[in-house]
Structures are given as C-alpha cells and as structure tokens.
Amino acid sequence: MQPEIRDEEAARAAQVKIPVLLVDFQDGNRIDDAASLTGGADVLVWAFNSEESPWNLAMALTWLLGVLTVMTAAYYSCSEERQLSYEKVARVLAGRLDRSPSSSSVSTMVESTTGANEYVDVEDDRLELSSRHAVFFLVGASCVLVLLYYVHLALMLSVLFAVGASAALAHVFTLPLATRLASPGSSNLQAVLLVLVTLSAPALGLCWFLARTQPWVWPIQDLMALTVCVVFIDVVRLPNLRVATSLLTAAFIYDVFFVYISPLIFGSNVMVDVASGGGGMQLGSEPGAANGGKGAVQPTPMVLSVPLIFSVYGGEALLGLGDIIIPGLLVAFCIRYDYCSGQPPSSGYFCAATSAYAAGLLVANIMAIVLRSVVAGQPALMYVVPTMLATVLSLAKFNGELEVMWSDPACFLESSRCHAAAVEVSELEAQREEQQPLLPDNLY
Incomplete structure (x- = not known):
C-alpha cells in the first residue's frame, strides 16, 4: 500500500x-x-459484568436500623412502667434512709421522672391486642397484600403514608419540643421557633410526597418510617405471652406463605412485587440483578430503604416495617415486664428478646444471599419469630415465670392502676385551675 x-x-x-x-x-x-x-x-x-459481590454494606445498615428502631420503640413505649419502677426504688430508698435530710434527693428523683413525661397525653388511648387480633391480622393482611398485588394503589398509599408519618413525627419530635418552647413568659424568638417546629412535621411529609420517586429522598422516608414504627409500638400493646405467641405465629405463617408459596399460585412473588412497587426493583438480597421496567418505579413506602453502596447495578436494601413492628411488640412487652417486676432490662427479658431479634434478622440477611438463586428476598419473620419465641419462652420457663407471663401479669395491673390514679389527679388539678378565679396582678 x-x-x-x-x-x-x-x-x-x-x-x-x-x-x-x-x-x-x-x-x-x-x-x-x-x-x-x-x-x-x-x-x-x-x-x-463486574462480578460484583452479593454482600453489600447497605444490608448491614438496614439490619442496624431495624435493631435500633426496635430497641428505641420498646424503651419509648414503657414510660409508665419505667416511672413506676423508679417510684418503687425511691420508696425503698426513702424507707432505708428513714427520713434523713438526703432523702429529699429521692423525692427530687421521683419528681424529675414524672416531669420528664409531662408532654405525654394523660388519656390512655392504647390498644391491647387479643388472640382474635392475631386471626384478624392473618386474614386482613393477606387480603390487603393480594389487593395491592392486583390493584395499583401506589398514590393512595403514598398519601396515607405522608399523612400518618407526619402525625407520627409530630407525636415523637414536634409535640415534646413545642411543649417546652410554649412555656409561660416565652420570648418572641421562642414563639417563632414554636411556629417553625409545629410546621416542620407536615413540611417534611409534603417534601417526601413531592420527591418520593427521587433517589435522594430515602433518608427522609426512613426517618418517617421509623417514627411510624415507634408510635405503633407505643400505641398497640401485648397483654401477655399467649397473645404474643399467637400474633407472631400468625405473622410467621403470613410471611412464609407469601414468599415461598404465593409464586406457585400467583405466578410471582407477591410480597416482593408489592414491596418493590411491582416493577422489579432490586432488593438488597440480590444486588446483581437489573432493574427492568420502563420509567421510574415507585415502591411501596412501607419499607426501610438504603441504596446499595458502590454498586454498578444500583438497587436498594429493603426491610419491611412489619418485620420491625411485629417483633417490636414482643420486645416492648418484655421491657415493660422487666420494669414492672423490678429487674433491670439490661439483664432481663428485654436484653434477651432484643438479642434474639438481632440474631434472627442477621440470619435472614445471610440466607437472602445464600438462597438468592432460589427466591428473591427472604421472609425475615421466618427466622426472627422462632428465634425470639424460643428465647423468651425458654428464659421464662427457666426463671419460673412462664405461667405468670402467659396470662395477664399482675404487675401490669398495678401499673395500670397507678396510671389511672395519675390521670385522675391530673384531671382534678386541671379542674381546680379552671375554677380558680383570675386575680389582678397588683393583688399578688
């Protein structure tokens, strides 16, 4: 050439x-x-094909968020029992000190523990579950899940989640802070801060709703989802281990059925499809799959979501709120019993139940990777429920308290009576303040 x-x-x-x-x-x-x-x-x-490892740090972060949420929600829900326990300790110390001058610190401690919960509504609007609720949960949750599988209700769920989570944010964060800012004789700066704090919860909910399909919105969604879990565990209570066993067993059957058996009936994994928005969104248990589908996928907001870290395939690690709330109810029952029975939660049923939940959730994450070629995602409650029930029931049997905890514990009734008495005293004081005539300032 x-x-x-x-x-x-x-x-x-x-x-x-x-x-x-x-x-x-x-x-x-x-x-x-x-x-x-x-x-x-x-x-x-x-x-x-980058031969990416199926293990991702996002799975560990999701696990940590789930465990910390269960612990925080359980501690938040036992304010009455914790206060009763502190008062018992104060009375014992007062008796030992025999009215010595230092006993005034004991009364100060009791007053401080009471004052720490002044912003909590004195009316008891909590719901105690029964064995019938376990059956209702199994049937109702199954019907709702199948409905969400066939009917695209992502927008309605997003609206309900935004409203409910905004109310939960207000209950957990805004209300306590606003109560402290709205003290008598507050300054103009405090008034401005009060307005900003009051509007922060609905503003955050509106921000999430408008940007719910954006990739950067996941921290806001996780914060809102975690507050929903905290409020739910605070409002709904398990009265005894019998109801706890029934509810967790029903949740176990529900989780296993819709992950392993539903593909044989519906042709696909119902729970995974609903959780991922029906668009094949990548789950953290299988980080190597692509996100097929056209357009932006809008997953259900009823999950904790953490983006996979340093993954060329994208995707998210997901944890359903039910995998936090259902076990969290048992953990909350355990810490309430610890405080009512006078034993420290760090060495009682609370520590055992929390450790069992953490271990079960960790096994679920590991099995999600091991069995990723069999099924996308793993039913976390399939591992969490047996681990927690076996741990709590065995410990109760070993301590000789299984019969007491299986039926309604007497210490819970004592706590309820003390709370009812406190509510009655608060109502009488409120009525007395309303009936007291207002005097001019020059008469004081």
Whole structure:
C-alpha cells in the first residue's frame, strides 16, 4: 500500500467518532427503550459484568436500623412502667434512709421522672391486642397484600403514608419540643421557633410526597418510617405471652406463605412485587440483578430503604416495617415486664428478646444471599419469630415465670392502676385551675 493511501485512510479514520457512555443497567435499559420508541440512531448496549459481590454494606445498615428502631420503640413505649419502677426504688430508698435530710434527693428523683413525661397525653388511648387480633391480622393482611398485588394503589398509599408519618413525627419530635418552647413568659424568638417546629412535621411529609420517586429522598422516608414504627409500638400493646405467641405465629405463617408459596399460585412473588412497587426493583438480597421496567418505579413506602453502596447495578436494601413492628411488640412487652417486676432490662427479658431479634434478622440477611438463586428476598419473620419465641419462652420457663407471663401479669395491673390514679389527679388539678378565679396582678 502506498504511503499516500495510508495517510488518507488515517485521516478518514480520525474523523470517525463513536460516542461511548458508561451507565448502570437501569439507565442502559431506559436508553435502549427510548431509542427503540423514537426510531433514532442505533444504540448498542453492552452489558459489563463486574462480578460484583452479593454482600453489600447497605444490608448491614438496614439490619442496624431495624435493631435500633426496635430497641428505641420498646424503651419509648414503657414510660409508665419505667416511672413506676423508679417510684418503687425511691420508696425503698426513702424507707432505708428513714427520713434523713438526703432523702429529699429521692423525692427530687421521683419528681424529675414524672416531669420528664409531662408532654405525654394523660388519656390512655392504647390498644391491647387479643388472640382474635392475631386471626384478624392473618386474614386482613393477606387480603390487603393480594389487593395491592392486583390493584395499583401506589398514590393512595403514598398519601396515607405522608399523612400518618407526619402525625407520627409530630407525636415523637414536634409535640415534646413545642411543649417546652410554649412555656409561660416565652420570648418572641421562642414563639417563632414554636411556629417553625409545629410546621416542620407536615413540611417534611409534603417534601417526601413531592420527591418520593427521587433517589435522594430515602433518608427522609426512613426517618418517617421509623417514627411510624415507634408510635405503633407505643400505641398497640401485648397483654401477655399467649397473645404474643399467637400474633407472631400468625405473622410467621403470613410471611412464609407469601414468599415461598404465593409464586406457585400467583405466578410471582407477591410480597416482593408489592414491596418493590411491582416493577422489579432490586432488593438488597440480590444486588446483581437489573432493574427492568420502563420509567421510574415507585415502591411501596412501607419499607426501610438504603441504596446499595458502590454498586454498578444500583438497587436498594429493603426491610419491611412489619418485620420491625411485629417483633417490636414482643420486645416492648418484655421491657415493660422487666420494669414492672423490678429487674433491670439490661439483664432481663428485654436484653434477651432484643438479642434474639438481632440474631434472627442477621440470619435472614445471610440466607437472602445464600438462597438468592432460589427466591428473591427472604421472609425475615421466618427466622426472627422462632428465634425470639424460643428465647423468651425458654428464659421464662427457666426463671419460673412462664405461667405468670402467659396470662395477664399482675404487675401490669398495678401499673395500670397507678396510671389511672395519675390521670385522675391530673384531671382534678386541671379542674381546680379552671375554677380558680383570675386575680389582678397588683393583688399578688
């Protein structure tokens, strides 16, 4: 070949431009779909297999969030029992000190523990579950899940979640802070802060609703979801171990059925499809799969979501709120019993139940990776429920308290009576303040 021809070919080759773009699987699918629909230039999508490890730090973060939420919600829900326990200790110390001058510190401790919960509504609006509720849960939750599988109700769920989570944020954060800011003789700055604090919860809920499909919104969604768990565990209570066993067993059957058996009936994994929005959103148990589907996928908001870290495939690690709330009810029962029976939660049933939950959830995460080729995602309650029930029931049997905890514990009745008496005293004081005539300032 002559040198002139080589130079011409080299010049023509230098003018050829082939644009190359490195994107993840999700964006690659969108580009391919857009090119085929618009009839534009040919786009060659080449899948690059990076041999990514199925283990991801996001799974550990999701596990940690679940465990910390259960512990926090359980501690938050036992304010009455904790106060009763402190008062018992104060009375014992007062008796030992025999009215010594230092006994005033005991009364101060009791007053401080009472004052720490002044912002809590004195009316007892909590719901105690029964064995019938376990049956209602099994039937009702199954019907709702099947309905969500067939009917696209993502918008309605998002609206309900935004409203409910905003109320939960107000109950957990805004109300206590606003009560402290609205003290008598507050300054103008406190009044401005009070308005800002009052509006923060609905503003955060509105922000999440408007940006719910954006990838950066997951911390807001997780915060809102965690407060929903805290409020639910605080409002709903287990009266004894019999009801706890019935409820957790029903949840165990529900979880296993809709993960392992539902594909044989419905043709796909009902629980995974509903949790991921029905669009094949990647779960943390299988980080190597692509997110197929056209357009943005809107998952159900009833999950904790943490994006997979340093993953070229994208996706998220998900944990359903039911996997937190149902075991959290048992943990809350355990810490209430610890305080009522006078034993420290750090060495009682609370510590045992929390450790069992953490171990069961960890096993569920491990099995999700081990069995990822069999089923996408694992029913966490399949591992959590047997671990927790076996631990708590065995410990109660070993301590000789199984019969007491199986039926309604007497210490819970004592706590209820003390709370009812406190409510009655608060109502009488409120009536006395309303009936007291207002005097001019110069008479004081």
